[in-house]
Amino acid sequence: MNRSGVPEPKIEFAPKHYICRRASGPLEMDGRVDKPFWAGAEWTDDFVDIEGDSRPKPAKRTRVKMLWDDDCFYFAAELMEDQIWATLTERDSVIFHDNDFEIFIDPDGDTHLYYEFEINALNTVWDLLLVKPYRDGGPPVNGWDIRGLKTAVHIDGELNRPGAANRKWSVEVAMPWASLRECAPYGRPPAAGEFWRVNFSRVEWQVEVQEGTYRKVVNPDTGKPYPEDNWVWSPMGIINMHYPELWGYVVFADENGPESFELPPDERVKWELRKLYYRQRNYFEANGTFAKDEKQLMGDDSWSIVPRIETTGKTFLISAPATDGNGRLYIREDGKLWKE
Known part of the structure; x- marks a missing residue:
């Protein structure tokens, strides 16, 4: 049993919430998030620093949309970016060594048995299951995959091309309930009116151009790259995404509601x-x-x-x-x- 200390987050308990509507039709995935499929979904609040209001607001906007139907949980992310780059091409690489977009899902809110998903601008993914948070001695199960996962990335600019007229990159993800139900209450997809705990993170490294290529900026005092920025939907009050109790509340709604969310x-x-x-x-x-x-x-x-x-x-x-x-x-x- 792990009896080491656990840092207490410096934040008021006020996770974000989102009313997730049902999708009105099939998704044809191309990474673009401005097509009719997403018209009925609201954007989340813009991402903030992982530590919350104690840190400056992110320099680049990030926001997400969500939808659901009987088959899948759908995500669309828009990441404003003037330096679009990625290097990792092998599935289940440690994707946050590149700039990336990440999804965290705890279906039953007990902080055990939850999912992590990461994707870079090359559409390379890392999906894993966490038995319990690292603070509690939980190992990641890297061999676990989201069966039937579909992803797409759209580049508004040019990938790995310094000097290009880059504006943003965007991501679409479809996760089948057939996989997500594994750790869900009663082993089933959510019903209208129920909520799951969800959060999102964007990892952003400082880069510069060397010999026509993006390279991470190195701190001359350490000889290592400067620490990455972590921008999130629901702030954590600590530089650690693996505090599922602080993730947001995603409420699943159908045509009968609910229209709002009040913390139980x-x-x-x-x-x-x-x-x-x-x-x-x-x-x-x-x-x-x-x-x-x-x-x-x-x-x-x-x-x-x-x-x-x-x-x-x-x-x-x-x-x-x-x-x-x-x-x-x-x-x-x-x-x-x-x-x-």
């Missing part, structure tokens, strides 16, 4: 349990044992829950009543969260 009260309880999980893990790292009294973790912060803590030498369980009075919500030492 239990989601706030889950967040407060999550904060106690961070602090319990950090308490162990500092003291070599888990806190048995909630006051050791709660401090002077304002809380809406009255938690119950159970510990052994190697494990802990923190719980609080569900808001409807029916059952309790639990979180354990590896971050797994559930209701009984």
Whole structure:
């Protein structure tokens, strides 16, 4: 069991949300996001820095559309860019070593068994399943593939051609429910009115032109490229996408709605349990044992829950009543969260 500390994100709990409409017809994929198929989908808010308002707004606009039908979950991304480049051509390469666009999906919101997808401007993809976040000792399953995945990229400019009149690149992705249902509640696609936890990331490296080719800008003090920028839809408050509890809420809608989204009260309880999980893990790292009294973790912060803590030498369980009075919500030492 991983008993190392877990950094607590410096952010108010306010994930973005998106009403995902049903697609009105088949998608003919070419990477363009201005065709009739996407007309009924709203754009997300523009991406922000992964750390949120504490950092400057991204220099280049990124936004996403989503749709769904009985077969697939559809994504369209638009990435404004004057330096369009990519190098990786082998599937399941570490795509974020190039500029890329990324999708993260946690179907049941328990932060375990979730999906990551990355794509570059060459339409090379990396799809993987995470058993649990890295902070909780979870290995990535690189051999897992989205069966039936379809992707396309459109370049508004010229790829790997410095000096070209580049404007943007755009991406279309169709992920079949036949694969995504694997980690979904009850092993099925979502129904209208339900939500999944989703987020998006754009990795952007500093590059310059050397001998007619884009090259990453190297920090002369380290001899390595400068760290990449991470721009996201729903900010994380930490430079780490693998905090699924902070991803946005995508609500699936049909012709009968819903038309809006209000955060379910239990989601706030889950967040407060999550904060106690961070602090319990950090308490162990500092003291070599888990806190048995909630006051050791709660401090002077304002809380809406009255938690119950159970510990052994190697494990802990923190719980609080569900808001409807029916059952309790639990979180354990590896971050797994559930209701009984």
